[in-house]
Amino acid sequence: MTMLAIHNLRAGYGKIEVLHDVEMKIEQGQIVTLIGANGAGKTTLLKTVSGLIRPTAGAIEFEGSGIARRPAHKIVGLGISHVPEGRAILKRMTVLDNLRMGAYVRGDSEVERDIGQVLERFPALAERRDQMAATLSGGEQQMLAIGRALVARPRLLLLDEPSLGLAPKFVTRIFLTLRELQQEGKTILLVEQNARQALQVADHAYVMERGRIVLRGSGQELLKMPEVQRTYLGQSAA
Amino acid sequence: MIYQQLINGLMLGASYSLVAIGYTLIFGVLNLLYFAHGEVFMVGAFVGLYLVIYAGVDIYGALLGAMIACGALGIVAVFVAVRPVSKDRPLAPLISTIGLTIVLQNLAVYLIGGRQLAFPETIKQQLYHFGPVTISSVQIFILAVAVTLMVLLWLFIERSKTGRAIRATAENHETAALLGVDVNRVVLITFVIGSGIAGIAGVLDGLKNSSISPFMGLGAAVKGLIVMLLGGLGNVPGAMVAGLMLGMIEILSAAYIGTTERDFFSFLILILILLYKPTGLFGTRTIDQR
Numbered sequence: 116m117t118m119l120a121i122h123n124l125r126a127g128y129g130k131i132e133v134l135h136d137v138e139m140k141i142e143q144g145q146i147v148t149l150i151g152a153n154g155a156g157k158t159t160l161l162k163t164v165s166g167l168i169r170p171t172a173g174a175i176e177f178e179g180s181g182i183a184r185r186p187a188h189k190i191v192g193l194g195i196s197h198v199p200e201g202r203a204i205l206k207r208m209t210v211l212d213n214l215r216m217g218a219y220v221r222g223d224s225e226v227e228r229d230i231g232q233v234l235e236r237f238p239a240l241a242e243r244r245d246q247m248a249a250t251l252s253g254g255e256q257q258m259l260a261i262g263r264a265l266v267a268r269p270r271l272l273l274l275d276e277p278s279l280g281l282a283p284k285f286v287t288r289i290f291l292t293l294r295e296l297q298q299e300g301k302t303i304l305l306v307e308q309n310a311r312q313a314l315q316v317a318d319h320a321y322v323m324e325r326g327r328i329v330l331r332g333s334g335q336e337l338l339k340m341p342e343v344q345r346t347y348l349g350q351s352a353a
Numbered sequence: 354m355i356y357q358q359l360i361n362g363l364m365l366g367a368s369y370s371l372v373a374i375g376y377t378l379i380f381g382v383l384n385l386l387y388f389a390h391g392e393v394f395m396v397g398a399f400v401g402l403y404l405v406i407y408a409g410v411d412i413y414g415a416l417l418g419a420m421i422a423c424g425a426l427g428i429v430a431v432f433v434a435v436r437p438v439s440k441d442r443p444l445a446p447l448i449s450t451i452g453l454t455i456v457l458q459n460l461a462v463y464l465i466g467g468r469q470l471a472f473p474e475t476i477k478q479q480l481y482h483f484g485p486v487t488i489s490s491v492q493i494f495i496l497a498v499a500v501t502l503m504v505l506l507w508l509f510i511e512r513s514k515t516g517r518a519i520r521a522t523a524e525n526h527e528t529a530a531l532l533g534v535d536v537n538r539v540v541l542i543t544f545v546i547g548s549g550i551a552g553i554a555g556v557l558d559g560l561k562n563s564s565i566s567p568f569m570g571l572g573a574a575v576k577g578l579i580v581m582l583l584g585g586l587g588n589v590p591g592a593m594v595a596g597l598m599l600g601m602i603e604i605l606s607a608a609y610i611g612t613t614e615r616d617f618f619s620f621l622i623l624i625l626i627l628l629y630k631p632t633g634l635f636g637t638r639t640i641d642q643r
């Protein structure tokens with residue numbers, strides 16, 4: 116089943132168009148990776164999907180229904196959670212309150228159980244549950260951001276550079292978590308600078324340049340393409 | 354003597370706190386100095402007065418009526434002075450709410466005249482003596498209402514789902530929206546709560562001074578702003594504590610340093626805070642920080 120389908124999408128900031136005719140398709144249960152240089156428009160694409168930016172043209176379909184004109188606070192309730200660039204945790208709130216905010220769209224009785232599961236998944240958070248989120252380390256903040264998104268019970272997760280600025284130990288942990296989440300049935304759209312690892316976990320991948328999708332294929336295929344190796348994997352042409 | 358002064362300071366400070374809470378709540382979610390807040394306080398006092406005089410309600414009815422009327426006024430303020438102006442120009446809502454201030458004040462002068470009105474005695478005056486300290490029934494009532502309101506508000510902000518959404522919105526609109534918070538709705542709720550509390554504060558002020566005037570808003574606004582800065586912008590418990598502190602400082606300085614101009618100390622504190630501790634005593638952020 117197709118989870119997310121993006122057609123001819125155009126979006127930007129004010130009069131400046133950043134995304135030109137973007138096409139993308141994500142099947143249920145896949146990890147799809149999007150790579151691209153700084154300023155290519157990756158963040159803009161995620162913000163458009165999650166409703167922070169209103170597209171000027173094109174369509175976004177989530178599980179078959181159009182969501183392109185809905186506001187962000189409605190989209191999260193449909194099952195799409197966006198973990199923004201730079202771990203937008205709520206620094207003046209406790210770890211636990213951050214997780215409770217993750218459940219803001221839910222009204223059922225299993226919220227506390229789900230929060231418990233996140234704390235089990237990330238024991239560092241459990242130890243610090245009553246601390247202000249500002250006091251967490253960068254890696255812990257990223258775990259909190261991901262954990263908070265999970266509490267909303269999304270079917271599609273949008274992750275914007277989750278490994279940015281993290282120590283290798285945490286980077287490994289994040290990629291392990293992504294695989295676990297896939298096994299649990301989540302679908303993931305991953306934006307990464309860490310192209311090698313991101314392509315390795317990817318079922319499918321896209322390369323964006325200046326607001327357009329210029330390459331696509333399976334993760335393995337992209338890893339082997341010379342232009343990808345040259346530009347994104349830092350290898351001279353073999 | 355000192356205890357008596359402390360009680361008087363607490364009394365004065367409680368009303369400062371109530372006004373400052375609205376400022377700081379609204380500043381929190383919108384990063385906006387909302388100028389019309391003092392006028393909302395004034396409207397609350399007059400609604401209370403007229404309810405007592407013409408509708409014959411008791412003081413609880415006056416408080417409730419003022420709260421509802423001012424809460425509604427908060428909604429009007431959002432639709433008239435906040436939403437229509439551009440979010441990209443930070444000074445625009447400042448100007449539009451100053452405009453609202455002028456409109457409300459002139460409307461009050463037009464309807465009521467620019468004079469003081471006596472606030473009717475709705476609570477039986479009675480004096481209680483605790484050792485050297487004398488407290489009137491009115492003072493006890495004002496303090497009880499203010500403290501109850503503050504405790505309820507604190508619980509609401511800290512514990513309730515909507516309170517969490519208000520805090521999240523105060524930190525970051527985008528993040529809050531991504532978590533499912535309807536930011537526009539939260540802003541509206543914040544204005545209703547802040548304005549409702551200001552309305553109650555207006556009635557309490559009428560009780561305390563036994564008179565009200567269309568110009569009472571300015572003084573309340575200035576003190577509220579000082580308390581907000583003292584407590585830390587957007588910091589609700591900070592505003593509560595700072596209000597009580599400012600009240601005490603004013604009363605004690607007037608009593609012991611012997612000045613009749615207690616406002617002098619408020620402004621001195623304001624200047625010191627801005628110079629040396631712009632994040633306030635309980636520090637959150639400064640005006641241009643977000």
Ligand SMILES: Nc1ncnc2c1ncn2[C@@H]1O[C@H](COP(=O)(O)OP(=O)(O)OP(=O)(O)O)[C@@H](O)[C@H]1O
Pocket residue numbers: 128131133151152153154155156157158159160200
């Ligand atoms: N708020 C904004 N207002 C105007 N232009 C913006 C805004 N945010 C981003 N842009 C522009 O849009 C383009 C795409 O930015 P975007 O953040 O989507 O890139 P990105 O691929 O995520 O880059 P990075 O890898 O650095 O995160 C850039 O040219 C950027 O300058």
Ligand SMILES: [Mg+2]
Pocket residue numbers: 157158159200275
């Ligand atoms: Mg980006």
